[in-house]
């Protein structure tokens with residue numbers, strides 16, 4: 197559960213204490229837990245994430261000059277730069293999300309000058325719950341209002357993703373920003389990352405809970421390997437496009453077609469393509485299963501997804517595999533898999549409420565104290581809380 201919940205009043209108060217004047221705008225945006233549909237978003241496929249109940253909050257006010265002052269409550273840091281001159285080399289990584297959003301808004305012609313901003317969050321940072329998208333989206337919501345611009349949800353998602361690409365150097369897909377913006381409480385979002393058409397799948401979890409276990413590790417190679425997977429998917433797409441010019445992403449290829457080329461294709465590209473094409477199928481099936489309340493079927497698909505990410509896509513790691521093994525052999529756990537980009541971060545499990553404690557105990561005993569259990573519920577999407 198989130199600790200003492202962050203809310204509008206306490207955020208307004210903290211801002212005033214920090215900057216000596218009232219916040220003009222307060223916005224919040226949640227993190228995400230992907231139930232299934234991993235490494236499919238940049239292949240124009242399907243994803244099925246939920247938003248976390250935990251959110252990142254930003255409070256801000258415009259300044260009459262071009263100076264930006266951003267404070268992080270958790271890090272007790274204050275960073276200053278000119279809105280038209282942010283330097284990656286001299287700034288800590290987390291400021292790149294705010295700076296990127298501000299710079300890209302200005303590049304669109306938004307009338308955005310300097311501002312003061314306070315950032316607070318109860319989304320676990322660096323744990324694979326997309327605290328970065330939460331910060332981008334919360335900042336974007338607030339700065340858009342401050343500058344009087346009008347952007348629709350899709351444009352905001354694209355702007356935030358572009359900030360992540362250009363300012364943080366992560367070539368991510370569109371899942372994290374989309375769920376942070378679009379989520380509705382107690383539903384999962386089935387998103388078609390090509391058309392952006394989406395549907396809300398009600399999650400009547402009843403006796404079940406979504407439990408996230410943070411492995412407490414984040415391997416250095418994550419960013420490099422992510423970019424390498426992207427390149428491999430492009431190469432596999434190219435292979436199939438030569439056979440059929442209508443193919444423009446792995447989304448357009450079926451698992452049967454991939455299998456039919458098993459003996460001709462480079463084995464690595466084959467394995468990557470198998471994962472992506474099957475994962476798209478699994479995601480559609482899981483959305484149906486969740487909608488029907490058939491959690492056994494959904495849990496099985498989650499387990500298949502994990503195996504495929506481990507063996508074919510090769511983005512899991514020893515720690516995530518250990519946690520999934522512990523979870524899936526604990527009675528009352530219906531399904532478990534790694535969630536997010538991989539190489540550390542979190543697993544997600546569907547767990548009967550009476551099995552949460554036994555799971556926590558086994559994790560502490562067999563995996564170690566480094567792991568952290570995070571209970572969450574499918575939360576609501578980003579909102580303006582004041583302004």
Ligand code: GLA
Pocket residue numbers: 233234235236237238368369370371372536537538
């Ligand atoms: C990261 C990226 C997402 C997505 C996942 C893998 O979280 O930010 O866009 O590609 O990895 O599914």
